[in-house]
Amino acid sequence: xxxxxxxxxKVFEAVARQLSFSRAAEExxxxxxxxxxxxKQLEESVGLPLFEQIGKKIFxxxxxxxxxxxxxxxxxxxSDAEAVLGEMKGLKRGKLNISVVSTANYFAPQLxxxxxxxxxxxxxxxxxxxxxxxxxxxxxxxMDLAVMGLPPEGLDIIAEPFLAxxxxxxxxxxxxLAAERSIPLTRLAQETFIVREQGSGTRSAMERFFAQHGLTxxxxxxxxxxxxxxxxxxxxxxxxxxxxxxxxxxLETRRLTVLDVESFPxxxxxxxxHRKGKRLSxxxxxxxxxxxxxxxxxxxxx
Amino acid sequence: xxxxxxxxxKVFEAVARQLSFSRAAEExxxxxxxxxxxxKQLEESVGLPLFEQIGKKIFxxxxxxxxxxxxxxxxxxxSDAEAVLGEMKGLKRGKLNISVVSTANYFAPQLxxxxxxxxxxxxxxxxxxxxxxxxxxxxxxxMDLAVMGLPPEGLDIIAEPFLAxxxxxxxxxxxxLAAERSIPLTRLAQETFIVREQGSGTRSAMERFFAQHGLTxxxxxxxxxxxxxxxxxxxxxxxxxxxxxxxxxxLETRRLTVLDVESFPxxxxxxxxHRKGKRLSxxxxxxxxxxxxxxxxxxxxx
DNA sequence: TTTAATGATAAGATTTTGCTTATCATTAAT
DNA sequence: ATTAATGATAAGCAAAATCTTATCATTAAA
Numbered sequence: 001x002x003x004x005x006x007x008x009x010k011v012f013e014a015v016a017r018q019l020s021f022s023r024a025a026e027e028x029x030x031x032x033x034x035x036x037x038x039x040k041q042l043e044e045s046v047g048l049p050l051f052e053q054i055g056k057k058i059f060x061x062x063x064x065x066x067x068x069x070x071x072x073x074x075x076x077x078x079s080d081a082e083a084v085l086g087e088m089k090g091l092k093r094g095k096l097n098i099s100v101v102s103t104a105n106y107f108a109p110q111l112x113x114x115x116x117x118x119x120x121x122x123x124x125x126x127x128x129x130x131x132x133x134x135x136x137x138x139x140x141x142x143m144d145l146a147v148m149g150l151p152p153e154g155l156d157i158i159a160e161p162f163l164a165x166x167x168x169x170x171x172x173x174x175x176x177l178a179a180e181r182s183i184p185l186t187r188l189a190q191e192t193f194i195v196r197e198q199g200s201g202t203r204s205a206m207e208r209f210f211a212q213h214g215l216t217x218x219x220x221x222x223x224x225x226x227x228x229x230x231x232x233x234x235x236x237x238x239x240x241x242x243x244x245x246x247x248x249x250x251l252e253t254r255r256l257t258v259l260d261v262e263s264f265p266x267x268x269x270x271x272x273x274h275r276k277g278k279r280l281s282x283x284x285x286x287x288x289x290x291x292x293x294x295x296x297x298x299x300x301x302x
Numbered sequence: 303x304x305x306x307x308x309x310x311x312k313v314f315e316a317v318a319r320q321l322s323f324s325r326a327a328e329e330x331x332x333x334x335x336x337x338x339x340x341x342k343q344l345e346e347s348v349g350l351p352l353f354e355q356i357g358k359k360i361f362x363x364x365x366x367x368x369x370x371x372x373x374x375x376x377x378x379x380x381s382d383a384e385a386v387l388g389e390m391k392g393l394k395r396g397k398l399n400i401s402v403v404s405t406a407n408y409f410a411p412q413l414x415x416x417x418x419x420x421x422x423x424x425x426x427x428x429x430x431x432x433x434x435x436x437x438x439x440x441x442x443x444x445m446d447l448a449v450m451g452l453p454p455e456g457l458d459i460i461a462e463p464f465l466a467x468x469x470x471x472x473x474x475x476x477x478x479l480a481a482e483r484s485i486p487l488t489r490l491a492q493e494t495f496i497v498r499e500q501g502s503g504t505r506s507a508m509e510r511f512f513a514q515h516g517l518t519x520x521x522x523x524x525x526x527x528x529x530x531x532x533x534x535x536x537x538x539x540x541x542x543x544x545x546x547x548x549x550x551x552x553l554e555t556r557r558l559t560v561l562d563v564e565s566f567p568x569x570x571x572x573x574x575x576h577r578k579g580k581r582l583s584x585x586x587x588x589x590x591x592x593x594x595x596x597x598x599x600x601x602x603x604x
Numbered sequence: 605t606t607t608a609a610t611g612a613t614a615a616g617a618t619t620t621t622g623c624t625t626a627t628c629a630t631t632a633a634t
Numbered sequence: 635a636t637t638a639a640t641g642a643t644a645a646g647c648a649a650a651a652t653c654t655t656a657t658c659a660t661t662a663a664a
Contacts, residue, residue, distance in 0.1 A: 004380070005308060007622080021641060034623055036642060041621095046387055052581035054443040055458075056631055056640060062397055062583050063390055070383035074376050078306070081372035085348055088365055095364055141356040156357075156661095277660095279354035281364055309652085323611060336653055338612060343651095358610060358661055458631095579630095 003045050009071040011038040012050065016068045019058055042067070092121055094283030099127040099134050100147040101201060103226050104270065106246040107163075107299050108147055114298065115290050122283055130224070132199050138275060144284040146273040147291075149243070150201035156276035162291040163299060166244040166265035167205060168258045170233050175257070183261045185213055192220040192238035194229050202226070206241045209266050230256060241266075245299065270295075306347050311373040313340040314352065318370045321360055344369070395423040396585030401440075402449040403433050403503060405528050406572065408548040409465075409601050410449055416600065417592050424585055432526070434501050440577060446586040448575040449593075451545070452503035458578035464593040465601060468546040468567035469507060470560045472535050477559070485563045487515055494522040494540035496531050504528070508543045511568050532558060543568075547601065572597075 014024035015035060025032040043050050050064035060068060087093035100108045105128045116124055127143065135152055137143055151159035169188070171178055177187070196203040210217055220238045223229045226246050233240040234255055244265060250256040272291045274280065280288065316326035317337060327334040345352050352366035362370060389395035402410045407430045418426055429445065437454055439445055453461035471490070473480055479489070498505040512519055522540045525531045528548050535542040536557050546567060552558040574593050576582065582590065 005621090006306065022639080030622090031624060032641070033625085033643080037622080040642090047391060048387060049581045052443075053579045053630095053641075054577050055579070057443070058641085059443050061581055063387055066383055066386050066390070070379050073379045077372050077375045077379070081368055084368050085350060085365055088368070089349060141354075141359070141361050275356050277355050277357070279351045279363055307651085324609080332652095333654060334611070335613080335655085339652080342612090355611075355660095360611085 004042065008038050008042040008045075009067075009074065011035055012042055012067065013071050013075065015039060015051070015058075016060055016064065016071075019060075021058070087121070089282060091119060091282045091286055094119075094121075094281055095123045095125070096145075096281075096283050096287055097125045097127075097143040098145050098147065098287075099129055099137050099143040101131050101134055101149060102128055103149065103202060103243050103246060104128070104147045106226075106243070106248075111291065111295055111298060115287055119283070119286070130197075130199075131201050138273070141275065141278070144274065144278075144281065145288060148201060148271055148273055149268055150204055151271050151273050157273060158276055158278075159271040159273040160288075160292060161269035161271050163270040163295045165268040165270045167202065167209075167241050167268060168244050168247075168265045169261050170230070170240045170242055170247065170250075170256045171259050172234055172236055173254055173257045174236070175239075175259075177259050178257045181260050183259060185215065185262050188239070188261065189215055189217065191218075193217050194221050194223060194232045194238045194240050195219045196226070196229065197222050197224050202242065205266060205268055213263065306344065310340050310344040310347075311369075311376065313337055314344055314369065315373050315377065317341060317353070317360075318362055318366065318373075321362075323360070389423070391584060393421060393584045393588055396421075396583055397425045397427070398447075398583075398585050398589055399427045399429075399445040400447050400449065400589075401429040401431055401436050401445040403436055403451060404430055405451065405504060405545050405548060406430070406449045408528075408545070408550075413593065413597055413600060417589055421585070421588070432499075432501075433503050440575070443577065443580075446576065446580075446583065447590060450503060450573055450575055451570055452506055453573050453575050459575060460578055460580075461573040461575040462590075462594060463571035463573050465572040465597045467570040467572045469504065469511075469543050469570060470546050470549075470567045471563050472532070472542045472544060472549065472552075472558045473561050474536055474538055475556055475559045476538070477541075477561075479561050480559045483562050485561055487517065487564050487566075490541070490563065491517055491519065493520075495519050496523050496525060496534045496540045496542050497521045498528070498531065499524050499526050504544065507568060507570055515565065545570075 011024065011028065011030075014027050015021055018024050018027065021035045021039070022032050025035045028035070039050065046063065046067060048063035049061055050067055051058045052061055053059075084093065098108070098112065108126065108128075112124060112126055116122055127137075129137070131148065131150070134146055134148060138146055138152070138157070148159075149165050151157055177183055177191075195206065221232060223232060226242050229240045229242060230246070230250060232238065234250075239259070244258070247256060247258070251258070272288055274284075274288075313326065313330060313332075316329050317323055320326050320329065323337045323341070324334050327337045330337070341352065348365060348369060350365035351363055352369055353360045354363055355361075386395065400410070400414065410428065410430075414426060414428055418424055429439075431439070433450065433452070436448055436450060440448055440454070440459070450461075451467055453459055479485055479493075497508065523534060525534060528544050531542040531544060532548070532552060534540065536552075541561070546560070549558060549560070553560070574590055576586075576590075
């Protein structure tokens with residue numbers, strides 16, 4: 001099939017269906033010679049006659065039937081694709097790949113869920129990974145959008161804050177500082193902190209914060225999740241600094257308490273992030289808008 | 303998908319596969335801008351970006367993946383069709399619709415069978431009908447080739463003889479004339495004949511023959527098949543005129559005998575027939591050639 | 605910082621495509 | 635025998651498609 005064109009197939013389809021060159025010409029708003037020429041060219045590419053004329057009537061040859069079958073299949077493929085693409089444009093369908101940094105695990109699912117409720121036919125994939133891996137995924141364009149607390153500097157990145165992310169100091173309710181108010185920052189130097197691993201956003205923010213205030217902390221154990229930190233703090237192994245958003249349950253059940261330290265909470269934000277050249281799909285764009293407009297009030301209702 | 307072209311899909315496929323405009327350009331022996339332009343046009347028809355560029359690498363968008371899926375399907379359709387058509391051209395595959403007049407039933411199957419043995423993948427359909435129906439089918443282009451003893455005059459017909467079709471007078475072996483030699487034609491006037499129905503080729507040929515020799519026959523019963531005539535003749539109800547080719551079994555088993563009448567056998571032929579405008583497929587042409595070249599020696603071996 | 609590679613964009617030349625009008629040949633119907 | 639309809643063919647024209655060269659911007663690597 002060296003040089004078949006869609007035009008040829010379209011004209012051919014009309015002729016094969018009507019079994020008349022003239023009728024097909026009318027249907028396509030063409031003159032009859034135009035139709036004859038298209039068919040002739042198609043027959044030339046195919047290398048076999050597609051019609052035969054017996055008296056005044058025309059019939060499809062076997063080869064013609066084969067081409068007809070084929071052209072109908074192709075038309076179907078195209079219209080299927082057109083439908084799918086149309087839905088993609090219109091938000092009715094799409095895939096959404098989100099990666100979030102571990103800590104976001106405490107609120108991201110809620111956001112995704114309510115977004116999905118509004119948009120049927122959106123297939124969703126959420127990956128919860130640590131900051132390091134997320135940076136890697138970002139570099140390799142493995143997701144549509146990322147959610148993180150500390151956007152990287154180097155890469156060409158677009159990062160927009162959409163939710164407050166206060167970091168607070170936690171302690172077991174039995175801790176001596178639990179009852180105090182306006183604890184001076186320097187007081188913390190006497191305590192041991194259980195911290196996240198190097199490279200973690202929370203760890204970085206925390207270190208920078210204390211360094212800015214001229215403090216050096218004694219860090220005890222390193223944990224790879226906030227959950228682990230909370231458990232260790234509960235067990236009395238030291239204090240911790242975590243995002244406020246991760247504490248809902250523990251505060252309610254009074255397993256942990258937030259210390260009233262001066263200059264705290266550390267004011268940070270959650271960012272929705274993607275690389276600069278990224279072509280956001282309709283769905284991705286919609287989700288981003290959703291985060292920017294509605295996340296705050298969903299997570300921290302008035 | 304208003305105006306997608308095969309060219310666009312072809313170029314797109316190469317880019318999507320290589321994930322590089324420049325590589326695709328090399329593969330297609332084009333310059334890189336040519337590729338960029340084709341893609342741009344395709345994206346315009348589709349209405350969505352198909353690629354995204356993140357740094358130096360390009361990736362398919364979701365829409366791009368959909369178009370890729372579609373373009374591969376289309377390519378597959380085309381190559382399937384190309385394969386089938388190629389086989390049609392090369393005789394490796396094809397359909398063959400043959401209609402034969404009732405009498406040919408005695409030898410046509412044998413010919414078709416041996417033709418099919420040589421050509422695997424040829425689908426065959428044989429219709430055995432009376433002359434009247436066959437003429438109708440011919441007018442409506444319902445078959446590729448027909449086999450008959452008396453091609454019609456009116457229609458634009460191409461008819462070529464490929465096999466001798468001698469008509470002989472048959473009688474039961476017990477008939478008084480069975481033992482005689484060189485029976486004068488006029489002697490037959492005293493006999494009763496069992497004949498085929500009006501419109502039958504054999505009947506026409508027979509009537510014309512006797513008319514030419516100035517004889518009028520007394521016709522008895524009319525039968526619609528040669529088989530019925532043979533049965534009736536065996537039963538002693540009269541003489542018959544049939545094609546020699548139908549008699550193999552009856553002669554061998556001595557149920558019937560051929561009378562040695564002057565001027566007999568009536569010399570006729572079997573014709574392979576199709577309408578003038580007919581586009582013979584490769585298979586049909588091959589079968590026609592086969593009949594013209596080999597039928598005689600297959601049916602009447604030396 | 606420089607260099608090499610990648611893709612986008614613009615301008616322009618050329619080829620191809622697709623169409624129309626005019627005319628002819630064949631066929632079926634009147 | 636005429637007539638009406640169908641498709642084929644030829645000539646000519648306008649639009650488009652396609653490609654190339656030249657140049658630029660961006661990015662990653664040396």
